[in-house]
Amino acid sequence: MKNSRRHFLQSIAASAFAFPVWSAAEGAPYGAAGSQERVLRVALLGLGGYAKRVAEAIKDCKRVKITGLISGTPDKLKSWGSLYGVPENSRYNYENFDRVGDNPDIDAVYIITPNALHKEQAIRVARAKKHVICEKPMALNAKEGEEMIAACKAAGVQLLVGYRLHFENKTTAIIRMRQEGEFGRIRFFQGLSGFKIGDPSQWRMQKKLAGGGALMDIGIYAVNGARYMVGEEPIWVTAQETKTDPERFKEGVDETIQFQLGFPGGAVASCLSTYNMSYLDRFFLNGEKGFAEMQPSTGYGPLKARTHKGELDIPHVTHQTLQMDGMAALLLDGKKPLVPVDGEEGLKDLKILDAIYAACASGKKQMLKL
Numbered sequence: 001m002k003n004s005r006r007h008f009l010q011s012i013a014a015s016a017f018a019f020p021v022w023s024a025a026e027g028a029p030y031g032a033a034g035s036q037e038r039v040l041r042v043a044l045l046g047l048g049g050y051a052k053r054v055a056e057a058i059k060d061c062k063r064v065k066i067t068g069l070i071s072g073t074p075d076k077l078k079s080w081g082s083l084y085g086v087p088e089n090s091r092y093n094y095e096n097f098d099r100v101g102d103n104p105d106i107d108a109v110y111i112i113t114p115n116a117l118h119k120e121q122a123i124r125v126a127r128a129k130k131h132v133i134c135e136k137p138m139a140l141n142a143k144e145g146e147e148m149i150a151a152c153k154a155a156g157v158q159l160l161v162g163y164r165l166h167f168e169n170k171t172t173a174i175i176r177m178r179q180e181g182e183f184g185r186i187r188f189f190q191g192l193s194g195f196k197i198g199d200p201s202q203w204r205m206q207k208k209l210a211g212g213g214a215l216m217d218i219g220i221y222a223v224n225g226a227r228y229m230v231g232e233e234p235i236w237v238t239a240q241e242t243k244t245d246p247e248r249f250k251e252g253v254d255e256t257i258q259f260q261l262g263f264p265g266g267a268v269a270s271c272l273s274t275y276n277m278s279y280l281d282r283f284f285l286n287g288e289k290g291f292a293e294m295q296p297s298t299g300y301g302p303l304k305a306r307t308h309k310g311e312l313d314i315p316h317v318t319h320q321t322l323q324m325d326g327m328a329a330l331l332l333d334g335k336k337p338l339v340p341v342d343g344e345e346g347l348k349d350l351k352i353l354d355a356i357y358a359a360c361a362s363g364k365k366q367m368l369k370l
């Protein structure tokens with residue numbers, strides 16, 4: 001019994017990433033020796049903390065290579081260039097990066113800058129006719145998200161959002177269990193996402209660059225998680241804001257927001273987003289037949305997950321390595337991930353974020369059409 005369950009979980013974890021071999025197009029660059037799979041050549045835009053994590057994770061990718069760098073700091077371009085083998089003519093600054101359009105060694109640009117810069121940078125990348133991969137939140141609000149989608153569509157390029165958990169093995173195993181009816185009709189989700197923020201001068205604490213506070217940065221994991229865990233799109237939102245430290249969390253920078261989402265099948269989600277609690281990273285899904293619990297649920301891992309059937313025994317793989325190989329299969333082979341990572345997916349979360357802020361401001365329930 002135990003063995004068959006383990007076999008089941010291992011096979012569902014493996015199948016999320018069992019992309020068939022790409023049949024080679026002429027002249028395309030290839031992966032490891034003997035491999036017929038085309039490699040996604042990515043330029044990183046913004047060489048900060050998260051870009052470093054992504055760059056290190058790409059070293060273990062089978063199908064992704066860093067072939068371009070964009071930064072405002074010449075020293076970083078030099079040191080990252082030699083570390084990742086990116087030649088000088090594929091290094092750009094924020095003024096001249098539109099020239100990636102003339103670079104045949106770049107397929108996609110991965111935007112990893114403060115939230116307020118995403119929209120304009122994505123539009124410039126699209127106009128240069130390169131695929132856009134953009135960090136979460138995709139933009140500051142739904143209107144900006146729509147402009148990004150339109151620009152990518154007009155340029156004939158794809159827009160993806162860095163939702164690494166859509167490729168994460170324990171997350172996808174639970175989603176498959178839900179799809180197969182293991183939990184029965186879903187009734188409840190709880191998503192708790194937060195951490196205690198440090199340095200008050202950082203961009204995350206400035207509304208102009210962050211677009212808000214904890215909700216834009218970390219609460220978005222509970223928003224996105226509620227959707228992929230319940231497997232439906234919410235139809236209403238209620239929300240309340242709590243601010244214990246208005247000195248530190250200025251106007252427009254939310255410290256803590258509780259929000260609730262209602263789903264068409266009758267499920268409700270109860271979520272918390274905060275910059276003022278440590279180790280808050282928990283998902284809980286309950287249906288009529290069973291439950292799934294993840295804690296931690298969205299950090300860099302290893303994540304921990306169990307259901308009414310027991311612990312999920314699935315090995316940890318660096319999320320960003322899975323994400324980038326998954327995105328290569330998506331962009332180069334047209335493969336579809338279990339949960340989408342496209343601009344429309346990012347836009348749905350932005351619409352919910354807008355509605356949460358509107359609910360906090362008005363004290364009223366907001367209806368949603370996603």
Ligand code: NAD
Pocket residue numbers: 046047048049050051072112113114115117135136137162163164203209217
């Ligand atoms: P960071 O502060 O470490 O890096 C930001 C980079 O942008 C820096 O290199 C900075 O020099 C550059 N930059 C360019 N213009 C800037 C400006 N006007 N002001 C400030 N910095 C500017 O931030 P980060 O943690 O790397 O976050 C970058 C993006 O990545 C954000 O959108 C964030 O939400 C996202 N992120 C995603 C994850 C994830 O797990 N998917 C994790 C962390 C961050």
